[in-house]
Amino acid sequence: RRVLFRSPKVLAEARNYELTQDNDSRKLTDFFWHTMIDHHTFAPGCSSDKEHYFDPQQLSKHLTGYTGETCCTYNMLKLSRHLFCWTGDAKVADYYERALYNHILASQEPDKGGFVYFTPMRPGHYRVYSQPETSMWCCVGSGLENHTKYGEFIYAHQKDTLYINLFIPSQLTWKEQGVTLTQETRFPDDGKVTLRIDEAPQKKRTLMIRIPEWANQSKSYYVKINGKRKVIITGKGSHYLHFSRKWKKGDVVTFNLPMRVSVEQIPDKKDYYAFSYGPIVLAASTGTEHLDGLYADDSRGGHIAHGKQIPLQEVPALIGTPDSIRNSIHKNNGDRLSFSFNGNVYPAQNKPLELVP
Numbered sequence: 001r002r003v004l005f006r007s008p009k010v011l012a013e014a015r016n017y018e019l020t021q022d023n024d025s026r027k028l029t030d031f032f033w034h035t036m037i038d039h040h041t042f043a044p045g046c047s048s049d050k051e052h053y054f055d056p057q058q059l060s061k062h063l064t065g066y067t068g069e070t071c072c073t074y075n076m077l078k079l080s081r082h083l084f085c086w087t088g089d090a091k092v093a094d095y096y097e098r099a100l101y102n103h104i105l106a107s108q109e110p111d112k113g114g115f116v117y118f119t120p121m122r123p124g125h126y127r128v129y130s131q132p133e134t135s136m137w138c139c140v141g142s143g144l145e146n147h148t149k150y151g152e153f154i155y156a157h158q159k160d161t162l163y164i165n166l167f168i169p170s171q172l173t174w175k176e177q178g179v180t181l182t183q184e185t186r187f188p189d190d191g192k193v194t195l196r197i198d199e200a201p202q203k204k205r206t207l208m209i210r211i212p213e214w215a216n217q218s219k220s221y222y223v224k225i226n227g228k229r230k231v232i233i234t235g236k237g238s239h240y241l242h243f244s245r246k247w248k249k250g251d252v253v254t255f256n257l258p259m260r261v262s263v264e265q266i267p268d269k270k271d272y273y274a275f276s277y278g279p280i281v282l283a284a285s286t287g288t289e290h291l292d293g294l295y296a297d298d299s300r301g302g303h304i305a306h307g308k309q310i311p312l313q314e315v316p317a318l319i320g321t322p323d324s325i326r327n328s329i330h331k332n333n334g335d336r337l338s339f340s341f342n343g344n345v346y347p348a349q350n351k352p353l354e355l356v357p
Helices: 007-020 023-039 056-062 070-087 090-107 138-146 322-327
Strands: 155-158 161-164 170-174 179-185 192-199 204-211 220-225 228-233 239-246 252-256 261-265 273-277 317-319 329-331 339-341 344-346 353-356
Touching (some): 070 090, 070 138, 090 138, 090 204, 161 179, 204 252, 220 239, 273 322
Parallel strands (some): 161 204
Antiparallel strands (some): 155 161, 170 179, 179 192, 220 228, 220 252, 261 273, 317 344, 329 339
């Protein structure tokens, strides 16, 4: 049995809780979010098959050309912002980061500017991009919003506490506290992050820096404040490091987010795996043939890719154990984020398989 995806209704429940303090609305919102993230979400942070839910124990049967409706992720990010404001939970920010980079950022075509309806999880498939004269899907409307909101969740605040949620080059003007902060980073191409205090009255404030689960593989972590190293004892998993002090103009905080290749099995435990570098899910290019309707036209459904599909047995399959495959993925030199898989592939390839975001 499949259920139609209707997350906007849950957004209404979240807002109802904020306006009325109806605890049932909060419980419903919390239950929905965790059910979605823990059981119904693919590796890039997207969900649904033909806009429907399905038995999460059958996830691998739904790796189709109709997965990852962009509107679903658009609504899950909105819902995540509500939950984060209630809880300050780093796990919520972890999901937001994954979905933002892997699904939303990838849902606009950089040359002609079209938007994506479905992001297929089927190996060897492709996305279709809207065009101004042929396409006004729901995912075009939400898509127009998506790409104006990259600054929306980088920072959050509660009283005199500032949260650094996302690692995106930006400048924050916190008018209520008289604070100006600049963040410099090349993430995800580089894991170094610098926070510079440009303005700050002499008053004690707390800086909360998110350490994602993918970057926290030990029980300690360190940052530098004005060049002096501070070691923080932590547990594993995502959480926030907090620093309380009288920040002043010219203070600089630097830290590094260690990124490595990791492997994630599909939740129903079948032989499908995703490989990520930090939070960035990797994919292999399988050619540019038969991309019929890549730029949407008025025929045959428009938003659905209708080119000849590559038979699954012809799509490159990586051979080995998950760990041996992961250890055969090596980062390439150069400014462009890319990797080479040097292990065994079926059908055999003439050169190492390239993996990119």
